[in-house]
Amino acid sequence: MCWCRELNVDRLSDMLPVLVVHGGAGFIPKERVQLSCAGVQAAVRGGYSKLQGQGSAMDAVVEAVTLLENDHHYNAGLGSVLNAKGEVEMDAIVMDGRYLASGAVSAVRKVANPVQLARLVMDKTSHLCLTGEGASQFARSMGFPEVPGESLITEYARMRWKKNLAADANPVECQMGKMGTVGAVAVDAEGNIACATSTGGMLNKMEGRVGDTACIGCGGYADNRVGAVSPTGEGEAIMKVTLARLILFHMEQGRSAEAAADEALAYMKERVGGLGGVVVVDPQGEWSVRFSSLQMAWAAAQQQTLHYGLYTGEHFTQNIDDPY
Numbered sequence: 001m002c003w004c005r006e007l008n009v010d011r012l013s014d015m016l017p018v019l020v021v022h023g024g025a026g027f028i029p030k031e032r033v034q035l036s037c038a039g040v041q042a043a044v045r046g047g048y049s050k051l052q053g054q055g056s057a058m059d060a061v062v063e064a065v066t067l068l069e070n071d072h073h074y075n076a077g078l079g080s081v082l083n084a085k086g087e088v089e090m091d092a093i094v095m096d097g098r099y100l101a102s103g104a105v106s107a108v109r110k111v112a113n114p115v116q117l118a119r120l121v122m123d124k125t126s127h128l129c130l131t132g133e134g135a136s137q138f139a140r141s142m143g144f145p146e147v148p149g150e151s152l153i154t155e156y157a158r159m160r161w162k163k164n165l166a167a168d169a170n171p172v173e174c175q176m177g178k179m180g181t182v183g184a185v186a187v188d189a190e191g192n193i194a195c196a197t198s199t200g201g202m203l204n205k206m207e208g209r210v211g212d213t214a215c216i217g218c219g220g221y222a223d224n225r226v227g228a229v230s231p232t233g234e235g236e237a238i239m240k241v242t243l244a245r246l247i248l249f250h251m252e253q254g255r256s257a258e259a260a261a262d263e264a265l266a267y268m269k270e271r272v273g274g275l276g277g278v279v280v281v282d283p284q285g286e287w288s289v290r291f292s293s294l295q296m297a298w299a300a301a302q303q304q305t306l307h308y309g310l311y312t313g314e315h316f317t318q319n320i321d322d323p324y
């Protein structure tokens, strides 16, 4: 009994802390590949430095997602896709695996960092999700900075919106190519687990549409006893299979993070025709990146090593202190 416990503690200290981030499942146009990959690596470095200081898993995932929201190459915060009216409406969620505490915002506007607002919902209200104007009012009452809606719109987002206004356009199919949602999962040195996800949602979506990202168990879930998941992909499909919780359910049944992710992604594809991707961690610091789309920019940091990749099966490593 005793040796087993000691062995376990050694193992924990070896594998932790760990942080894994993604920049959305889909197809990234050639000219954006390099910057999309650089962005997830910068985000994982930023979040990992929190974990190496006094930061918690929650601090790390919020930091990583904030950095990605500020990077206009992703569909979150600055650079979000536009709704049918040509406006930005965003969803975000955080979850703290210690207490199953969670906070989310949906269809929120005029906020540069929805993930930080989601954290405030978790920390300062008794609710799990605030939407639309109510979320904005809460932000104002907390002194949370408001930005002009226009300032979150990039030329690229406007071009894609216009293209998909055509009568014969298929925005869902077009977006299956280019998802861009961002997310992160982490375990800190204490063994606490957290996740965060943020998105502008689906291209040319109806005004008021709420996607998977704002919904607990769909766009994210974290439980210290099992692990954490942050997904990306077609939100309606993710919601139909409650993808994040489904993966953790498979892990509870004894599957590894990788096997659980594969099984759930295959189920989503077969059952509702949805493609997507996930980053997953378990309490021991084992982690996995799996996707059914063509690409997903991802990066992870563990034991001073930076891991990253883009295509299925791609896995590069380097010392985290080495330059890009």
Ligand SMILES: NC(=O)C[C@H](N)C(=O)O
Residues within 6 Å of the ligand: 024, 025, 075, 091, 178, 179, 180, 181, 199, 200, 201, 202, 211, 212, 213, 231, 232, 233, 234, 235, 236, 238
């Ligand atoms: N880009 C994405 O991953 C889309 C997101 N899951 C949504 O449907 O809102």
